[in-house]
Amino acid sequence: MTTATITALRKLPGLAKTAVLSGAFVLYLSPATELLSPASHAEDGGTLYNTAVDIRMGNRYFERQCSRCHGFDAKGNDETGAPDLTGTLRRASSDAGIFNIIREGIPGTAMLPVAADVPDPTVWQLVAYINSLRYDPASVDLAGNAGSGADPFGGKGECSSCHMVNGQGGRLGPDLSRVGENQTPEDLLQSMLDPDAAVAPRWWTIQVAGRDGEVREGFRMNEDSFSLRIMDADANLWSFQKRDIESYERSEQSTMPGYGQALSDGELDDLVAYLFSLRREVLPQ
Amino acid sequence: MKKITNPFPPALAAAFLGVSFLVSAPLQAQEDPFSTVITPAFSPITWERLVNADDEPENWLMYSGTLDSQRYSLLDQINVDNVDQLEMKWAYQIPVIDRAETVPLVVDGIMFITEAPSNVVAVDALTGRQYWRYDHDMPDDLRICCGRNNRGVAILGETLFMSTLDAHLVAIDARTGNLLWDKEVAPHDSGYSKTAAPLIVKDKVVTGIAGGEFGIRGFIDAYDPETGELEWRTYVIPGPGEFGNDTWSGDSWKTGGAATWITGSYDEELNQIYWGTGNPGPDWNGDVRLGDNLYSDSVVALDGDTGEIEWHFQFTPHDVHDYDSIQIPILADIEFEGRERKVMMWANRNGFYYTLDRTDGEFLIGKPYAAQTWAQGLDPVTGRPIRVPGMAPTYEGIMVSPPIVGATNWYSPGYSQDTGLFYVTSFDGEQEFFKRDEDYEEGERFTGGGGRYTQPMDAYHSSIRAINPGTAEIEWEFPIMPRSSAGITTTAGGIVFTGSADGYFFALDAQSGEELWNISLGRRVHAAPMTFAVDGHQYVTIASGNVVYTFGLRN
Numbered sequence: 112m113t114t115a116t117i118t119a120l121r122k123l124p125g126l127a128k129t130a131v132l133s134g135a136f137v138l139y140l141s142p143a144t145e146l147l148s149p150a151s152h153a154e155d156g157g158t159l160y161n162t163a164v165d166i167r168m169g170n171r172y173f174e175r176q177c178s179r180c181h182g183f184d185a186k187g188n189d190e191t192g193a194p195d196l197t198g199t200l201r202r203a204s205s206d207a208g209i210f211n212i213i214r215e216g217i218p219g220t221a222m223l224p225v226a227a228d229v230p231d232p233t234v235w236q237l238v239a240y241i242n243s244l245r246y247d248p249a250s251v252d253l254a255g256n257a258g259s260g261a262d263p264f265g266g267k268g269e270c271s272s273c274h275m276v277n278g279q280g281g282r283l284g285p286d287l288s289r290v291g292e293n294q295t296p297e298d299l300l301q302s303m304l305d306p307d308a309a310v311a312p313r314w315w316t317i318q319v320a321g322r323d324g325e326v327r328e329g330f331r332m333n334e335d336s337f338s339l340r341i342m343d344a345d346a347n348l349w350s351f352q353k354r355d356i357e358s359y360e361r362s363e364q365s366t367m368p369g370y371g372q373a374l375s376d377g378e379l380d381d382l383v384a385y386l387f388s389l390r391r392e393v394l395p396q
Numbered sequence: 397m398k399k400i401t402n403p404f405p406p407a408l409a410a411a412f413l414g415v416s417f418l419v420s421a422p423l424q425a426q427e428d429p430f431s432t433v434i435t436p437a438f439s440p441i442t443w444e445r446l447v448n449a450d451d452e453p454e455n456w457l458m459y460s461g462t463l464d465s466q467r468y469s470l471l472d473q474i475n476v477d478n479v480d481q482l483e484m485k486w487a488y489q490i491p492v493i494d495r496a497e498t499v500p501l502v503v504d505g506i507m508f509i510t511e512a513p514s515n516v517v518a519v520d521a522l523t524g525r526q527y528w529r530y531d532h533d534m535p536d537d538l539r540i541c542c543g544r545n546n547r548g549v550a551i552l553g554e555t556l557f558m559s560t561l562d563a564h565l566v567a568i569d570a571r572t573g574n575l576l577w578d579k580e581v582a583p584h585d586s587g588y589s590k591t592a593a594p595l596i597v598k599d600k601v602v603t604g605i606a607g608g609e610f611g612i613r614g615f616i617d618a619y620d621p622e623t624g625e626l627e628w629r630t631y632v633i634p635g636p637g638e639f640g641n642d643t644w645s646g647d648s649w650k651t652g653g654a655a656t657w658i659t660g661s662y663d664e665e666l667n668q669i670y671w672g673t674g675n676p677g678p679d680w681n682g683d684v685r686l687g688d689n690l691y692s693d694s695v696v697a698l699d700g701d702t703g704e705i706e707w708h709f710q711f712t713p714h715d716v717h718d719y720d721s722i723q724i725p726i727l728a729d730i731e732f733e734g735r736e737r738k739v740m741m742w743a744n745r746n747g748f749y750y751t752l753d754r755t756d757g758e759f760l761i762g763k764p765y766a767a768q769t770w771a772q773g774l775d776p777v778t779g780r781p782i783r784v785p786g787m788a789p790t791y792e793g794i795m796v797s798p799p800i801v802g803a804t805n806w807y808s809p810g811y812s813q814d815t816g817l818f819y820v821t822s823f824d825g826e827q828e829f830f831k832r833d834e835d836y837e838e839g840e841r842f843t844g845g846g847g848r849y850t851q852p853m854d855a856y857h858s859s860i861r862a863i864n865p866g867t868a869e870i871e872w873e874f875p876i877m878p879r880s881s882a883g884i885t886t887t888a889g890g891i892v893f894t895g896s897a898d899g900y901f902f903a904l905d906a907q908s909g910e911e912l913w914n915i916s917l918g919r920r921v922h923a924a925p926m927t928f929a930v931d932g933h934q935y936v937t938i939a940s941g942n943v944v945y946t947f948g949l950r951n
Binding site: 312337 | 492493494536537538539540541542543544585609801828830832834839840841843845846847848849852853854855875876877879881896897898900902911914916
């Protein structure tokens with residue numbers, strides 16, 4: 112199969128954490144006045160509790176009180192419905208917003224408020240920890256040039272034959288229009304050097320042996336307890352009931368080749384810079 | 397107490413009766429929560445009827461169907477030959493958006509469904525239409541580990557008994573939904589909560605407690621059904637001077653967890669109540685509670701009258717992986733090594749299946765039934781696990797199987813009297829376990845660590861497994877995906893009914909494991925199916941997402 116894919120959209124907070132603790136990057140703190148709900152009582156205390164010690168204290172409190180649902184790595188849990196807290200937060204866009212959610216909970220959901228006797232500074236430390244899971248992309252200094260990276264993407268690397276960016280490109284790999292929002296430059300580089308490191312289930316492949324002896328292979332568009340749906344290299348869709356097939360084999364490997372040999376270090380750097388620049392345009396306030 | 401039982405909302409009534417009524421009607425509704433709606437008559441549920449529940453398979457009279465918790469129904473109208481003709485008869489949409497873990501009861505055509513957080517509704521089992529509802533008034537400072545769940549009610553006479561998330565036990569008139577009494581079992585703001593259906597034993601309501609992640613001290617209680625008075629309390633962590641207290645270092649027994657958060661079983665002949673117990677606390681840091689930590693991760697057998705512990709069997713001594721023994725004990729009399737034995741079948745969260753003699757807790761046989769890396773095996777005489785060294789959680793994290801959610805968990809297993817097989821929803825997963833140092837603070841989580849998956853859930857193997865209780869060998873398995881938290885019900889029609897996390901409700905051949913029928917209900921099945929009959933027609937009911945579905949054969 113000539114199709115290609117990149118690794119899963121992992122949201123490793125590792126780089127962000129290092130960044131905050133080493134002071135290499137600036138903490139990304141939105142103005143507290145933004146989107147304050149009328150019922151909120153929080154004031155902007157975030158700037159008072161964002162030292163490395165506060166973040167560590169917040170991390171400790173998080174592991175104890177929050178990790179059961181949100182995960183020890185704050186990346187959420189589909190089974191409990193607890194969201195990933197390492198990317199863009201849907202319910203809060205400011206420190207005060209995060210504070211209020213922790214303080215008051217979200218009515219009608221499993222998100223309960225913290226106990227009333229937990230002091231405000233502890234909640235602010237938690238806010239600081241959650242903020243430490245993100246960083247300002249503008250502060251990241253990259254070796255490559257984003258403008259030059261568009262060349263290997265469309266040309267030598269043939270990335271666009273499989274990947275879509277802003278509506279242009281193939282459908283045999285993830286749409287990369289906003290890949291910079293969810294992946295660190297380190298993640299992006301690793302994806303190109305070692306595509307098999309982490310592949311999202313949607314981009315696994317399945318080989319199905321039918322009762323007629325025919326073997327078909329393609330992307331795992333969907334697999335559930337009873338059925339399979341695959342898309343072959345020619346973009347044909349095939350559906351199967353598991354009970355009607357002879358057998359099937361699943362591969363969790365990527366279909367994308369590694370680019371460590373095909374591209375020079377400089378080209379890879381440029382490509383990383385280009386991909387990292389792919390994010391949603393910030394709408395004017 | 398807050399109740400909304402009027403099926404004719406005041407505003408609507410006002411629209412019919414004229415504007416002048418609008419002023420007084422809402423006031424009246426607020427002042428007087430008394431329900432005037434009455435269900436059709438049903439015959440009161442006596443203890444004798446509960447003991448002989450399998451004599452009336454048209455009714456589903458308790459959480460696990462019968463006191464032996466086999467979840468085996470004698471109904472066979474729906475069977476291996478016609479189950480593929482099932483069609484949906486009705487759906488009841490739960491108004492609270494959460495997840496339904498309820499197993500409804502059916503008494504003479506009336507169905508009682510519990511809802512998150514702790515409500516109950518009575519509906520017509522033929523149509524799903526509501527007779528009445530009870531909404532429990534809930535404080536806003538709950539301490540719950542894992543969601544707003546309620547799993548069902550118990551019935552005795554004409555009274556329903558329900559656990560509530562604020563750690564109360566309530567008695568509700570099954571005819572009207574009116575509250576009869578409301579008893580605080582334990583203080584909710586200290587971390588206690590209640591989610592499981594109670595178990596009726598003779599003239600008492602027996603019930604456990606949740607809160608194992610908050611440093612509680614677990615117990616099993618019995619209440620007077622008339623008055624709500626506590627008849628006895630048996631702590632499953634022994635106090636000073638009692639047998640087993642020395643299996644806890646220092647004062648750790650006071651905050652040792654061992655929550656009793658699922659329903660138990662009862663053997664009338666032996667007059668023993670069997671109940672599983674949860675993890676010791678803090679879950680993942682055993683340094684502060686050295687010793688075996690009795691009776692955490694155990695099954696305890698209690699005297700049916702006094703609640704005294706007659707025997708115990710600890711599946712996981714000094715657990716550091718959160719392997720609660722919160723599984724429902726399945727009781728049956730089977731031939732074991734050529735001899736008729738009264739056994740208890742148990743697939744544990746720790747990855748091992750056990751057959752015990754329930755008269756005295758003797759270990760008969762046990763083997764792994766799912767992926768596990770923490771034990772080399774079980775001692776062939778005592779059944780005690782032989783640990784793999786170095787598998788306790790660390791500060792840096794260590795990969796162990798089963799993961800925290802376990803090889804199975806609270807969801808009901810099943811047993812078929814026809815095949816003699818035991819059926820369990822199982823998971824072959826793994827997780828990185830972390831240890832942390834924490835001091836106990838009342839009402840705060842007290843877990844000492846946590847866990848992390850390193851792969852997407854689809855990468856792990858899940859299945860329904862059929863185990864031979866005589867050999868502890870797996871007879872067949874049916875793969876599903878991803879990890880399921882659905883319970884299992886078997887029938888004399890030769891069927892195993894269960895559900896999956898990807899929203900299927902399905903039927904397997906109990907003998908062969910072959911797929912017979914499935915339907916996608918669109919949302920995770922978090923509950924066990926139950927089956928009943930009205931007017932000679934058999935139905936099967938399952939909750940998926942926020943909906944309770946009832947299926948029957950095409951007319």
